[in-house]
Amino acid sequence: MSEPAPKKRLYIKTYGCQMNVYDSERMADVLAPLGYGMTDDAAGADLVVLNTCHIRERATEKVYSELGKIRELKEARAEAGGRMTIAVAGCVAQAEGAEIMRRQPAVDLVVGPQAYHQIPELIARSHRARGERLAADFAPDEKFDALTPERRPTGVTAFLTVQEGCDKFCSFCVVPYTRGAEWSRPAGDIEAEARSLAEKGVREVTLLGQNVNAYDGVGGLAALVRRLAKIPGLDRIRYTTSHPRDMDAALIAAHAEVAELMPYLQLPVQSGSDRILKAMNRAHTAQSYLRLIERVRAARPDIAISGDFIVGFPGERDADFEATMQLVREVGYASAFSFKYSRRPGTPAAAMPGQVAEAVKGERLQRLQTLLDDQQRAFNARQVGRTLDVLFERVGRNPGQLIGRSPYLQGVHANAPDRLIGQIVPVRIDGAAKNSLAGMLELETA
Numbered sequence: 001m002s003e004p005a006p007k008k009r010l011y012i013k014t015y016g017c018q019m020n021v022y023d024s025e026r027m028a029d030v031l032a033p034l035g036y037g038m039t040d041d042a043a044g045a046d047l048v049v050l051n052t053c054h055i056r057e058r059a060t061e062k063v064y065s066e067l068g069k070i071r072e073l074k075e076a077r078a079e080a081g082g083r084m085t086i087a088v089a090g091c092v093a094q095a096e097g098a099e100i101m102r103r104q105p106a107v108d109l110v111v112g113p114q115a116y117h118q119i120p121e122l123i124a125r126s127h128r129a130r131g132e133r134l135a136a137d138f139a140p141d142e143k144f145d146a147l148t149p150e151r152r153p154t155g156v157t158a159f160l161t162v163q164e165g166c167d168k169f170c171s172f173c174v175v176p177y178t179r180g181a182e183w184s185r186p187a188g189d190i191e192a193e194a195r196s197l198a199e200k201g202v203r204e205v206t207l208l209g210q211n212v213n214a215y216d217g218v219g220g221l222a223a224l225v226r227r228l229a230k231i232p233g234l235d236r237i238r239y240t241t242s243h244p245r246d247m248d249a250a251l252i253a254a255h256a257e258v259a260e261l262m263p264y265l266q267l268p269v270q271s272g273s274d275r276i277l278k279a280m281n282r283a284h285t286a287q288s289y290l291r292l293i294e295r296v297r298a299a300r301p302d303i304a305i306s307g308d309f310i311v312g313f314p315g316e317r318d319a320d321f322e323a324t325m326q327l328v329r330e331v332g333y334a335s336a337f338s339f340k341y342s343r344r345p346g347t348p349a350a351a352m353p354g355q356v357a358e359a360v361k362g363e364r365l366q367r368l369q370t371l372l373d374d375q376q377r378a379f380n381a382r383q384v385g386r387t388l389d390v391l392f393e394r395v396g397r398n399p400g401q402l403i404g405r406s407p408y409l410q411g412v413h414a415n416a417p418d419r420l421i422g423q424i425v426p427v428r429i430d431g432a433a434k435n436s437l438a439g440m441l442e443l444e445t446a
């Protein structure tokens with residue numbers, strides 16, 4: 001049976017982390033039965049959803065400037081006799097709530113990350129022009145119960161949210177306020193969703209959570225990984241993002257023992273200075289982090305380590321920043337995300353003395369990123385001459401080329417026939433740049 005053609009057009013713009021990418025897909029799933037089909041063209045959309053990020057000030061401001069543009073499209077649409085509904089979702093929705101509609105009256109509804117199942121109802125209410133147009137409660141169990149395990153994956157890899165929220169209260173971070181307390185989905189529900197994805201051709205899942213390794217089902221994240229690894233067709237499992245505090249022995253052992261668990265670990269450290277780590281309320285030291293990395297590498301020597309860094313946290317002196325540089329040299333990262341500290345109202349760090357000048361933050365960030373970029377290039381260059389298993393995901397820009405990922409999450413280009421999309425294929429790596437590798441199929445698969 002073919003599906004009826006969508007009558008209404010849905011445009012979703014996603015900001016921020018992978019959890020938002022997952023949520024955007026689920027919103028599209030919830031709206032599909034109402035006749036909404038996806039479009040890339042905001043101007044022609046009946047419903048525009050901005051799925052927003054609140055983590056740094058710039059991320060939040062981007063949303064308001066985008067809303068200004070969407071408002072013009074909405075007005076043009078109304079002049080032509082049409083109607084556009086604008087919804088703001090995500091963490092800005094959670095944090096600012098009705099304030100968004102005051103600041104940008106063109107917004108029709110505001111929906112927090114735990115209320116996406118209520119979107120159809122909110123749209124109906126906004127069209128009746130009365131009733132509540134704001135849903136920002138914390139009730140993750142209701143959200144996931146209402147979003148069925150039936151998804152329409154768009155490729156051979158998929159995100160799968162297993163945990164939401166954060167209780168760590170790092171002093172710089174808004175997440176504990178916008179995403180609420182740590183909450184884990186039941187393992188059975190996660191398995192059902194993973195099975196359904198695998199049956200539809202998904203070969204790799206990335207388990208998502210703000211604190212994914214705090215997953216508190218029986219046996220923790222390690223047991224969940226082992227359970228999912230048994231699903232036929234699901235050949236690769238990844239997870240992100242982890243906190244050093246929750247990196248337990250069982251999860252480290254899984255890296256040694258579970259072939260499906262990919263050799264990649266995103267383990268943010270934020271700073272290499274113990275004084276700053278304490279002020280950040282990180283509950284680890286530079287040494288304890290380094291020891292953890294050693295244990296992970298003992299289990300899986302080739303593992304690619306990735307991290308998050310903040311420079312210019314209040315009170316950060318030159319010596320603190322040098323300690324971060326030293327830690328980076330000791331770890332040797334395969335990739336990393338680094339940011340200037342951004343003052344977030346309501347977080348403890350926003351009120352701390354010793355806020356660092358923008359220019360100093362900028363210089364430090366540049367030095368750190370130069371070092372991290374060099375390490376990334378070096379990590380990639382070390383793959384040249386090796387044969388890596390590549391999961392091909394899509395066609396490349398050049399004719400005859402496919403793009404996939406190595407076990408270490410590097411993008412890999414190779415000339416290969418389209419039929420290999422969705423296959424895991426050995427590729428001999430013969431070139432490396434900062435952001436990707438190039439290779440050739442081994443003869444027997446070509």
Ligand code: 5AD
Nearest residue numbers: 172173268308309310339340341342
């Ligand atoms: N300023 C700068 N970076 C931040 N992050 C979180 N909060 C802030 C902030 N206030 C960074 C951290 C975190 C990543 C998701 O974003 O490095 O790990």
Ligand code: SF4
Nearest residue numbers: 166168169170173175
């Ligand atoms: Fe934010 Fe810290 Fe929680 Fe990560 S662990 S989401 S940085 S509070």
